[in-house]
Amino acid sequence: MGIVKIDDELHEEVRRVSGVMCRTINTQAEFWMKIGMLAETNPTLSFNEIVKMELEASKQNRPDLKVIEDG
Numbered sequence: 001m002g003i004v005k006i007d008d009e010l011h012e013e014v015r016r017v018s019g020v021m022c023r024t025i026n027t028q029a030e031f032w033m034k035i036g037m038l039a040e041t042n043p044t045l046s047f048n049e050i051v052k053m054e055l056e057a058s059k060q061n062r063p064d065l066k067v068i069e070d071g
Helices: 007-020 026-043 047-061
Strands: none
Touching: 007 026, 007 047
């Protein structure tokens, strides 16, 4: 585990958003960093496309995971 120094204002924003998103501060920061990295390496994709791509990748990594649909 590493330590990343960030601006106090950004830390406060991460803390605030983490509460809304039901994530820990570290998990929220990791999410933003991962999405930011993916956005930089895939500049033509939207946020929603990046999230969809990550969801699809997670299904491939967990074949026992089944999505239950209403209907």
